[in-house]
Amino acid sequence: MPETRLGVGIVGVSPVRGWAATAHIPALRALPNYEIRALSAHNTESASAAGELFGVGAVFSDHEQLVTQSDVDLVAVTVKVPHHRQLVAAALDAGKAVYCEWPLGRDLDDARAMAALATQQGAPAVVGLQARQAPAIEFVKELLRDGYVGEVLSTTMVGLSVPGDVVAQANAYMLDKTNGANLLTIAIGHSLDTLNYALGEFANLSAVADLRRPLITIEETGQQIVKTAADQIAVIGTLTSGATASIHVREAVAGGIGFLWEINGTNGTLRITAAAAQPQIYPLTVAGAHGRNEPAELAVPAALTQKWPALTSLEGTPAYNVGRAYAAFAADIDNQTHTVPDFADAVRRHEVIAAIQRAAATGERVKAEPTAPSRVSSTFGSSMVV
Helix, strand or coil, X not given: CCCCCEEEEEECCCCCCCHHXXXXXXXHHHCXXXXXXXXXXXXXXXXXXXXXXXXXXXXXXXXXXXXXXXXXXXXXXXXXXXXXXXXXXXXXXXXXXXXXXXXXXXXXXHHHHHHHHHHHHCCCEEEECHHHHCHHHHHXXXXXXXXXXXXXXXXXXXXXXXXXXXXXHHHHHHHCHHHCCCHHHHHHXXXXXXXXXXXXXXXXXXEEEECCCCEEEECCCCCEEECCCCCEEEEEEEECCCCEEEEEEECXXXXXXXXXXXXXXXXXXXXXXECCCCCCCCCCEEEEEECCCCCEECCCCHHHHCCCHHHHHHCCCCHHHHHHHHHHHHHHHHHCCCCCCEHHHHHHHXXXXXXXXXXXXXXXXXXXXXXCCCCCCCCCCHHHCC
């Protein structure tokens, strides 16, 4: 039996769609370290239907009831971004650990407030930047550490998020930039985190953020909605290592390459590709070459893909990296380690996003050097281990 077994309450479960049903529930069900003990939804009918569908008896339409359940050790917050701060605060105030989806907050102020509360409460608090747990990204980190490309001189990332001018009704809120869930925070947020995790932080950067397609059609109704969030974002800057980095992610275009990330060094090249600029969701392929040879696919070592054998059946699905994050989180608790991004890491990513916004608004090159926030506790009390 695993040393740590955690009771989980998931806030924001729909019986018909949503990230909780697509990723969190399959991931948690596959892992022996976790048991789903409570669910909450936006109304009683939805909560009851979700509980019946997923076989969970404790269901609530009020999140306050969920976070105070004595057998819930960890609260997973999987609702829309504008509600994150309220729900995370309720869980932390109840003495629970938290797994909050990314973006952590609508903006940097939200993120800092949640990180400060987690530190104050001494509660483990992690964020859903699960691309770091992808075997391909762990492999890239190993290759870089072992000198595969030599000294990294530059890196380029190009991606496509949502093609075309049609979105589902459930995602319409992402068209409003004030809601904090858009191209910059999600597609670029996850991609940026992957780049910075592998290569280090930005020291300074310039940016362009444009809205080229302001009218978007709602798929179910045909209604046209005015979009206020940028659909073309380009960033160029210098990493703290001295390497030049550029990122261009777009949406609302007809098509194009989904995700292409090159790392260029003195001795070689790495090329990471996927179907879309969502490295946390889509399977990643790693190719490499020494000298001026054309990159050829490199097999990710079995030691990385089989790191968590219980998740093998989920490989290739959106639940896979979420499951690896949960598995690593449980191992962090047991081993007093820090391998899963926490709220301090989330604040850092929000800081870079804020720097991109400033650079795009002013047309100036801005500093983006990391701060050094204090980290939250990474231990559970004994009462949380059953």
